[in-house]
Amino acid sequence: EIVLTQSPATLSVSPGERATLSCRASQRIDINLAWYQQKPGQAPRLLIYGASTRATGIPAKFSGSGSGTDFTLTISSLQSEDFAVYHCQQYNNWPLTFGGGTKVEIK
Amino acid sequence: QVQLVESGGGVVQPGKSLRLSCAGSGFTFSNYAMHWVRQAPGKGLEWVAVIWYDGTYKYYTNSVKGRFTISRDNSKDTLYLQMNSLRAEDTAVYHCARDPAMVPNNWFGPWGQGTLVTVSS
Numbered sequence: 001e002i003v004l005t006q007s008p009a010t011l012s013v014s015p016g017e018r019a020t021l022s023c024r025a026s027q028r029i030d031i032n033l034a035w036y037q038q039k040p041g042q043a044p045r046l047l048i049y050g051a052s053t054r055a056t057g058i059p060a061k062f063s064g065s066g067s068g069t070d071f072t073l074t075i076s077s078l079q080s081e082d083f084a085v086y087h088c089q090q091y092n093n094w095p096l097t098f099g100g101g102t103k104v105e106i107k
Numbered sequence: 108q109v110q111l112v113e114s115g116g117g118v119v120q121p122g123k124s125l126r127l128s129c130a131g132s133g134f135t136f137s138n139y140a141m142h143w144v145r146q147a148p149g150k151g152l153e154w155v156a157v158i159w160y161d162g163t164y165k166y167y168t169n170s171v172k173g174r175f176t177i178s179r180d181n182s183k184d185t186l187y188l189q190m191n192s193l194r195a196e197d198t199a200v201y202h203c204a205r206d207p208a209m210v211p212n213n214w215f216g217p218w219g220q221g222t223l224v225t226v227s228s
Contacts, residue, residue, distance in 0.1 A: 001169075032213075034214040034215070036152075036215070042220075043202055043218035043219060043220050043221060044152065044202075044215070044218055045218070046214065046215060046216055049207075049212075049214045055216070087151065087152055089152070089154075089214065089215075091212070091213035091214055094166055095154060095166075095167075095168040095169060096154040096157075096168075096213055097154065098151055098152040098153065098154065099151070100151045101151050101152075
């Protein structure tokens with residue numbers, strides 16, 4: 001089973017600043033990685049698939065990069081609606097697995 | 108608009124069974140593979156199972172193999188998860204989620220809000 005490690009667990013960012021989230025895979029997964037945003041009490045929302053392709057309706061402030069084992073989600077100019085938990089997920093191998101999540105909170 | 112609505116959750120004793128349902132609307136249900144993903148209270152997400160658009164193939168995470176069965180009724184636009192021999196560690200909110208394709212691409216587009224399953228004596 002592929003283990004995804006997200007860091008940091010919590011990221012404190014001031015509104016207007018940029019957030020950089022990391023996801024590291026225990027083995028190579030090419031670009032078979034997705035990112036999701038989850039707000040309290042809500043279902044996750046797909047942001048990125050294929051490591052860097054934004055899902056329909058996702059603004060350009062969200063960008064993904066990486067391949068192999070190291071991936072990054074960057075959120076530029078954070079607004080109040082961006083403070084949430086972000087999950088990465090690999091789909092290179094069965095079983096599909098998620099990282100533990102990064103909580104982006106207001107500094 | 109695309110909607111996925113889960114139902115069937117509740118409190119159940121260890122060893123008992125429960126069947127979850129997920130009703131899809133706003134899209135052609137039979138054109139998409141479907142998944143179940145769960146989230147234990149205060150924990151991360153865990154993929155549970157996937158079923159192909161026509162039900163021909165199914166995959167499960169190891170911890171539920173032999174206990175859970177995913178199925179679908181395309182005539183009713185509904186996805187199911189039959190859960191047997193439930194354990195305390197199965198306690199979670201169970202979400203259904205739509206795959207972007209008939210044959211799974213294995214990321215998750217629209218999600219339902221989820222239904223809570225609590226396994227406790």
